[in-house]
Amino acid sequence: MLKVTILMTLLLSSLFSDSEIIEDAEDGRTNGWSFSSGSTVTNIEDESRGSRVIAFNSTVYKYYTIYTPHSSGFKKIKWDMKLNQSYYIYIRVQTLNGVKLLYYSHSSRDIGETSSGIHYGLGSSSKNDSWHTFERDIESDIKNIDSDNELISIESFKIKTKGNSFIDNIIIYSDEEVVPTPTPTPTSTPTATPVDRKIGV
Numbered sequence: 001m002l003k004v005t006i007l008m009t010l011l012l013s014s015l016f017s018d019s020e021i022i023e024d025a026e027d028g029r030t031n032g033w034s035f036s037s038g039s040t041v042t043n044i045e046d047e048s049r050g051s052r053v054i055a056f057n058s059t060v061y062k063y064y065t066i067y068t069p070h071s072s073g074f075k076k077i078k079w080d081m082k083l084n085q086s087y088y089i090y091i092r093v094q095t096l097n098g099v100k101l102l103y104y105s106h107s108s109r110d111i112g113e114t115s116s117g118i119h120y121g122l123g124s125s126s127k128n129d130s131w132h133t134f135e136r137d138i139e140s141d142i143k144n145i146d147s148d149n150e151l152i153s154i155e156s157f158k159i160k161t162k163g164n165s166f167i168d169n170i171i172i173y174s175d176e177e178v179v180p181t182p183t184p185t186p187t188s189t190p191t192a193t194p195v196d197r198k199i200g201v
Contacts, residue, residue, distance in 0.1 A: 019173035022068050022157065025052035036062040046166070049131065053080075053168040056161060065158040066170065072153040074172040075139045079157070083165035084129035090117070090158040093138060096150045102141055104134075113145050133169075 023032060030041045039058035046053045056064050077091065089104040101117030106127045111119040120141060126132055139151040154172050159165070 019171055020068070020070060020074065022170040022172060023054060023066055023167065024169050025054050028052065030054065032066050033064055034066075035064045038062060039064070046168075049168070051168070053082075053166045056159070056165045056167070058162050061160055061162045063158055063160050064167075065156055067156045068154050068172055071155065071172055074154055074174055075151060076135065076137050076174070077154060077157070077170070077172050078133065078135045079170045080131055080133050080168040081126070081166065082129065082131045083127050083161055083163070085127060085161055085163045085165065087127060087159060087161040087165070089122075090156075090160070091136070091138060091154060092156045092158070093142070093154050094152040095142060095146075096152065097146065099155075100142060100146075100149075102136075102138065104136070118142065118145050131166075 025043050028043050030043050033041045033054070035041050035056070036058070038060070039056065039062035041064060042055045042057075043052055044055050045051075056062075079089075081089075086106055091102045091104075093100050093102065102120070103117050104120050104122050106124055107119075107121035108123050109121050111121070113119075118141060120136075122134060126134070138154060142149055142151055157170055159167065
């Protein structure tokens with residue numbers, strides 16, 4: 001009965017919106033982010049993109065987290081990222097089988113399920129100090145490991161990194177949604193490379 005109730009909630013919530021911008025930095029604020037002591041989060045103008053972005057800075061590895069309210073019904077997530085250090089992206093989700101953690105790194109291979117969660121690699125070039133756009137089908141990433149499970153909601157986006165790192169345009173969206181691009185990216189700025197993982201990979 002609980003699963004039926006959850007599925008009905010998921011269906012109804014998906015009727016009201018096809019996407020939600022979690023962060024595009026255009027409000028000039030950083031108050032949606034929580035982060036470790038010894039690190040900073042700033043909202044800056046990136047001249048190469050012609051838009052504002054979120055900048056992280058620390059001398060050692062730190063965590064930065066933003067939560068995704070009203071996220072039921074969204075299956076996919078997109079974000080832009082620029083960094084030159086090793087990193088982990090953690091996506092916390094609610095499923096029919098409980099809370100799960102998916103995590104993505106600069107690895108060139110998918111590890112699969114580990115004691116930490118479900119891992120996928122985004123490729124070594126993802127940390128080459130250029131802007132890249134990543135898109136993940138979260139439900140597909142779950143079902144690759146747990147085929148009978150269902151995604152209910154995407155709850156948070158967390159990154160572990162150090163040095164100077166930049167994030168922009170975090171968007172969650174549904175299957176049919178054409179993802180909006182809230183801020184421009186000049187054609188001279190790369191947004192994907194052959195090793196970047198795409199939706200459904």
